[in-house]
Amino acid sequence: MNDPQLDPVPPLVNPHALRWITEQVRLTTPDRVVWCDGSVAERDRFQEQAVSEGILIRLDQEKLPGCYLHRSQPNDVARVEGLTYICTRSEEDAGPTNNWAEPRAMYQRLAGLCTGGMRGRTLYVVPYLMGPAGSTMARVGIELTDSLYVVLNMRIMTRMGNVAWEHLGDRDDFNRGLHCLLDINPERRLICHFPQDNTIISVGSGYGGNALLGKKCLALRIGSYLGRREGWLAEHMLILGVESPDGEKTYVAAAFPSACGKTNFAMLIPPARYKGWKIWTVGEDIAWMRPGADGRLYAINPEAGYFGVAPGTNAGTNPNAMRTIARDTLFTNVAHTPENTVWWEGHDDPPPANCTDWQGRPWTPQSGEKAAHPNSRFTAPMTNNPSLAPEAFDPEGVPISALIFGGRRASTIPLVYEAFNWVHGVYVGATMGSETTAAAAGAVGQVRRDPMAMLPFCGYNMGWYFRHWLNLRKRMKQPPRIFQVNWFRKDATGRFLWPGFGENMRVLKWIVDRCHGRVGAWETPLGWVPRTQDFDLDGLEGFSGADFETVQSINIEEWRREVLSQDELFMRIYSYLPKEMIFQRELLVARL
Numbered sequence: 001m002n003d004p005q006l007d008p009v010p011p012l013v014n015p016h017a018l019r020w021i022t023e024q025v026r027l028t029t030p031d032r033v034v035w036c037d038g039s040v041a042e043r044d045r046f047q048e049q050a051v052s053e054g055i056l057i058r059l060d061q062e063k064l065p066g067c068y069l070h071r072s073q074p075n076d077v078a079r080v081e082g083l084t085y086i087c088t089r090s091e092e093d094a095g096p097t098n099n100w101a102e103p104r105a106m107y108q109r110l111a112g113l114c115t116g117g118m119r120g121r122t123l124y125v126v127p128y129l130m131g132p133a134g135s136t137m138a139r140v141g142i143e144l145t146d147s148l149y150v151v152l153n154m155r156i157m158t159r160m161g162n163v164a165w166e167h168l169g170d171r172d173d174f175n176r177g178l179h180c181l182l183d184i185n186p187e188r189r190l191i192c193h194f195p196q197d198n199t200i201i202s203v204g205s206g207y208g209g210n211a212l213l214g215k216k217c218l219a220l221r222i223g224s225y226l227g228r229r230e231g232w233l234a235e236h237m238l239i240l241g242v243e244s245p246d247g248e249k250t251y252v253a254a255a256f257p258s259a260c261g262k263t264n265f266a267m268l269i270p271p272a273r274y275k276g277w278k279i280w281t282v283g284e285d286i287a288w289m290r291p292g293a294d295g296r297l298y299a300i301n302p303e304a305g306y307f308g309v310a311p312g313t314n315a316g317t318n319p320n321a322m323r324t325i326a327r328d329t330l331f332t333n334v335a336h337t338p339e340n341t342v343w344w345e346g347h348d349d350p351p352p353a354n355c356t357d358w359q360g361r362p363w364t365p366q367s368g369e370k371a372a373h374p375n376s377r378f379t380a381p382m383t384n385n386p387s388l389a390p391e392a393f394d395p396e397g398v399p400i401s402a403l404i405f406g407g408r409r410a411s412t413i414p415l416v417y418e419a420f421n422w423v424h425g426v427y428v429g430a431t432m433g434s435e436t437t438a439a440a441a442g443a444v445g446q447v448r449r450d451p452m453a454m455l456p457f458c459g460y461n462m463g464w465y466f467r468h469w470l471n472l473r474k475r476m477k478q479p480p481r482i483f484q485v486n487w488f489r490k491d492a493t494g495r496f497l498w499p500g501f502g503e504n505m506r507v508l509k510w511i512v513d514r515c516h517g518r519v520g521a522w523e524t525p526l527g528w529v530p531r532t533q534d535f536d537l538d539g540l541e542g543f544s545g546a547d548f549e550t551v552q553s554i555n556i557e558e559w560r561r562e563v564l565s566q567d568e569l570f571m572r573i574y575s576y577l578p579k580e581m582i583f584q585r586e587l588l589v590a591r592l
């Protein structure tokens with residue numbers, strides 16, 4: 001029997017979903033249950049309600065139609081890796097790089113926290129689909145949340161509403177997601193994944209990465225677990241298409257850690273000299289990939305929107321993002337100007353003489369503090385993006401020719417090189433390091449090993465994850481080539497050696513040409529690198545062949561240190577590490 005406040009239950013809800021939702025309603029005892037249908041009328045109603053409840057500020061609707069500002073609690077502005085758990089029956093399943101908790105004990109602890117946790121509040125039932133409608137790769141999730149802000153974000157980030165019920169039909173393989181804000185207190189904050197039950201319970205945080213359960217929790221942590229079981233990959237990767245002037249399209253997927261420019265790269269506009277070239281965005285954060293019947297690797301973007309970092313976004317660094325966020329966008333923790341618009345550090349507009357900072361306090365350029373939080377965000381529908389690839393809606397996905405791994409590294413790693421083969425490429429991804437950013441709570445700017453940019457997102461044992469990558473090779477006749485890039489190398493004075501942003505097209509061009517066997521390279525201890533004559537430097541002002549040699553240089557001393565520092569991760573997961581990884585390490589040492 002359903003609880004009376006669940007009525008009327010929408011006709012498409014199947015008995016499995018209804019049973020689980022009923023249980024959660026009995027646990028959390030909200031005053032009201034609202035079934036979300038994902039319609040525009042519902043969105044408009046929710047926005048009105050959010051404004052009247054002080055959850056959103058309506059921005060100037062002439063300048064920013066459909067745009068709103070949200071301020072989160074200052075203690076709740078980033079992902080919390082220390083409070084994120086993988087709860088599997090055996091600790092080994094979660095592996096040495098995840099926080100593990102025994103599922104029964106954790107379910108009990110969470111039930112304690114959630115009992116009556118929505119009293120006086122509304123529980124929103126959010127049915128959502130990750131992936132294009134009709135795709136055999138798409139997955140259904142149901143998120144129950146007491147946050148209207150989360151509902152409005154989920155509506156942008158996923159395909160929400162009947163499309164999800166329809167995709168689910170009468171099956172019970174939906175992801176069960178319970179999200180309770182509680183009192184937004186780090187003492188009562190836990191982001192828990194139960195991959196064996198396809199369940200997520202997140203309490204105590206309203207921040208995107210912790211609370212929009214379709215994103216990091218389902219699409220990456222639970223997704224990677226399911227992917228291993230079912231023979232596919234859930235990766236922290238953007239997907240883009242490169243179209244040449246004669247219409248050839250080549251798709252690449254690229255992994256970068258959080259806040260390292262994935263959104264910028266995915267929306268890149270080629271420099272003027274690349275007349276007729278076009279970059280198409282399929283996705284900018286997450287890729288689900290599986291070998292297709294033709295032996296190639298196919299990728300879909302499970303998301304429908306962008307949850308991007310605002311600071312540093314401007315018409316120079318990412319013109320397509322600026323167009324994307326000019327309407328229908330939720331801004332979180334940016335500064336609010338007296339003109340009722342938004343601003344952040346690195347915006348095109350100069351700093352306002354005065355404004356309200358991300359915490360709602362008066363701010364002037366003399367304040368000596370940031371007006372926008374360094375991890376302030378925009379949530380915008382992908383359909384706003386002028387460079388959106390029509391293939392983003394293709395249920396089959398796109399065939400991937402190249403995989404790119406890129407960290408944020410001030411030294412050591414050259415601008416670009418190509419791995420010798422798949423196994424070597426997996427080693428390159430597995431040993432990737434990057435400086436930490438504001439996307440996660442904790443110290444910023446320290447190099448840590450972040451294999452495939454998945455350290456915070458792999459929902460199972462990292463050693464088994466490498467094994468899964470290696471095994472996939474056997475199912476591909478034409479595996480993608482694998483590359484490493486580094487846009488962030490600096491000289492001794494701390495100046496970036498490479499201009500980056502749109503000029504990254506030059507790197508992409510070399511990668512695409514390698515995939516089609518059209519350009520040369522020479523062999524180095526690291527892999528294949530472009531010779532100066534292989535790399536397009538034409539029209540790149542103030543950047544000479546000698547500068548290219550500097551940004552590509554391999555410093556043996558730095559590499560000795562790099563290999564030693566890679567050991568730190570390998571030691572952590574040693575008992576699960578595929579032998580191929582040790583062998584690759586030995587080969588690299590020998591080549592150096």
Ligand code: OXD
Pocket residue numbers: 079208209257258259285307439440
């Ligand atoms: C994100 C992240 O929000 O990686 O995409 O933190």
Ligand code: MN
Pocket residue numbers: 236257258259285
């Ligand atoms: Mn991300």
